[in-house]
Amino acid sequence: MQLLEERIRRDGEIIGNDIVKVDMFLNHQIDVDLLCEIGKEFKRLFAGKNINKIVTIEASGIGIACIAAQYFSVPVVFAKKGIHRNVGNDIYEGEVFSFTKGITTKIGISKKYLNPEDHILIIDDFLANGGAVKGLIGLIEQAGAHVEGIGIVIEKGFQSGGKELRDMGYQLESLAIINSIDDGKIVFG
Amino acid sequence: MQLLEERIRRDGEIIGNDIVKVDMFLNHQIDVDLLCEIGKEFKRLFAGKNINKIVTIEASGIGIACIAAQYFSVPVVFAKKGIHRNVGNDIYEGEVFSFTKGITTKIGISKKYLNPEDHILIIDDFLANGGAVKGLIGLIEQAGAHVEGIGIVIEKGFQSGGKELRDMGYQLESLAIINSIDDGKIVFG
Numbered sequence: 043m044q045l046l047e048e049r050i051r052r053d054g055e056i057i058g059n060d061i062v063k064v065d066m067f068l069n070h071q072i073d074v075d076l077l078c079e080i081g082k083e084f085k086r087l088f089a090g091k092n093i094n095k096i097v098t099i100e101a102s103g104i105g106i107a108c109i110a111a112q113y114f115s116v117p118v119v120f121a122k123k124g125i126h127r128n129v130g131n132d133i134y135e136g137e138v139f140s141f142t143k144g145i146t147t148k149i150g151i152s153k154k155y156l157n158p159e160d161h162i163l164i165i166d167d168f169l170a171n172g173g174a175v176k177g178l179i180g181l182i183e184q185a186g187a188h189v190e191g192i193g194i195v196i197e198k199g200f201q202s203g204g205k206e207l208r209d210m211g212y213q214l215e216s217l218a219i220i221n222s223i224d225d226g227k228i229v230f231g
Numbered sequence: 232m233q234l235l236e237e238r239i240r241r242d243g244e245i246i247g248n249d250i251v252k253v254d255m256f257l258n259h260q261i262d263v264d265l266l267c268e269i270g271k272e273f274k275r276l277f278a279g280k281n282i283n284k285i286v287t288i289e290a291s292g293i294g295i296a297c298i299a300a301q302y303f304s305v306p307v308v309f310a311k312k313g314i315h316r317n318v319g320n321d322i323y324e325g326e327v328f329s330f331t332k333g334i335t336t337k338i339g340i341s342k343k344y345l346n347p348e349d350h351i352l353i354i355d356d357f358l359a360n361g362g363a364v365k366g367l368i369g370l371i372e373q374a375g376a377h378v379e380g381i382g383i384v385i386e387k388g389f390q391s392g393g394k395e396l397r398d399m400g401y402q403l404e405s406l407a408i409i410n411s412i413d414d415g416k417i418v419f420g
Binding site: 065066067070071072073074075077078100101104105107108109111112115116117118119120122151152154155 | 254255256259260261262263264266267289290293294296297298300301304305306307308309311340341343344
């Protein structure tokens with residue numbers, strides 16, 4: 043998605059050789075006009091799919107998922123992080139290991155909001171090693187629901203998550219794939 | 232807002248005499264069509280204001296703010312919770328005390344995304360004692376920016392936040408005000 047690549051080049055903050063911060067338009071300040079274009083592109087890419095729900099994970103995924111959901115005319119469910127036992131037993135639970143932060147976070151979705159009839163599009167902002175997406179797939183599988191596709195705004199092509207998920211057979215669409223960051227220059231795939 | 236009150240009556244889960252969970256359509260599963268109506272109503276209520284940015288707080292506020300932002304044609308900035316020192320000094324910091332949870336949480340917004348020229352609409356899902364909104368006002372004041380108004384989806388009229396903020400002179404608009412919960416029945420203001 044050219045508009046997005048241009049925006050990452052212009053406003054992304056490169057840190058070392060493997061991190062691009064997009065706090066300017068996606069992860070802290072949010073350019074809602076850009077999110078609308080992202081939402082329309084997801085709709086185009088998954089136009090052939092029967093999708094009745096979008097699932098994401100707090101916090102950065104929520105805005106992207108809500109704007110995209112307008113083009114699919116479906117509700118959003120977001121997985122909560124740091125689920126504690128006092129939420130009750132009425133929850134599908136999983137864990138997400140973040141390589142970036144080196145920590146494992148519990149995630150959960152109430153059993154009320156995932157069921158076997160659901161055909162789900164997973165949406166998230168970043169895909170690196172795929173921990174968050176795999177965590178969400180785990181919750182959806184517990185519910186017996188079906189993953190129709192995975193829509194990612196920015197994939198780090200030099201990390202393994204994208205390849206693993208495609209090898210597992212999922213339709214994974216990333217709107218921008220960063221293949222490498224060399225001397226402060228981003229190379230898209 | 233009648234549509235919202237009806238939805239709270241239908242799908243809100245009453246817990247004791249002071250909690251209404253709206254996980255079904257606002258805080259876990261999100262009815263994006265309803266959010267669109269909420270966004271339009273905020274636009275109508277703040278039509279006379281010169282607003283160039285919407286500020287909210289993660290996580291539940293983000294979806295509401297992003298959908299509403301489309302009707303104002305402005306970007307969203309969300310305060311992050313649990314800010315740590317390693318984020319750097321380039322941040323406006325504050326604290327939010329939650330009476331419900333009995334804990335204090337650090338919040339912060341990067342100095343890049345708030346500046347003295349900003350005319351801000353604060354949006355959040357719930358208002359009870361007003362801790363989150365007051366925390367956001369604190370960050371905005373540190374930046375020398377101006378709060379044009381406060382838009383809340385559900386206000387608990389039996390807690391003090393709403394009265395305090397109105398007494399401080401803010402234009403606070405709550406789309407549903409719960410005055411009391413008596414024997415499992417919600418009384419709106």
